[in-house]
Amino acid sequence: NGNGAAGFGIGKALSPNEAIVKACKHCKRNVFYVDRYLNTGLSYDLAGKHNSCKVVLRAVRPDYGLHGHPLICEILKHAGITDATSKSHGNRNPYNVVYATFKALMTHESLEEIALKRGKKLMNLQRARRLGI
Secondary structure, eight states: OSSSSSEEOOOOOOOOOHHHHHHHHHHSSSSSEEOOOOTBSSSEEEEEETEEEEEEEEOOOOOEESSSSHHHHHHHHHHHHOOOOEEEEEOOOOHHHHHHHHHHHTTTHHHHHHHHHHTHHHHHHHHHHHHHH
């Protein structure tokens, strides 16, 4: 929807219209929410792997744009992430690329979640990020 929610689905049938309907039903069951850094990008680099396809999503500065694999950029754009670079290694079958991309996105945590896990204050993490510590 462009605001951090994205999903995927695969449908197989004899006619294309039936396959689209099945894929849409499967997609509505597999919707994930992605926390975005500053409502545009990722807070750190992510990696996902499916079969022999490995996808790396890199966090970049704001207003950088989307660069890399066209399919991954399309997924990120629909998820509401507008600042990231992507690279896919290994088998670049579209199904594997989509699965690996969503596996990477599911591992993403917001800065608040990371601070809560570490028992730190959020301000300390943001200051450390600015200083490059």
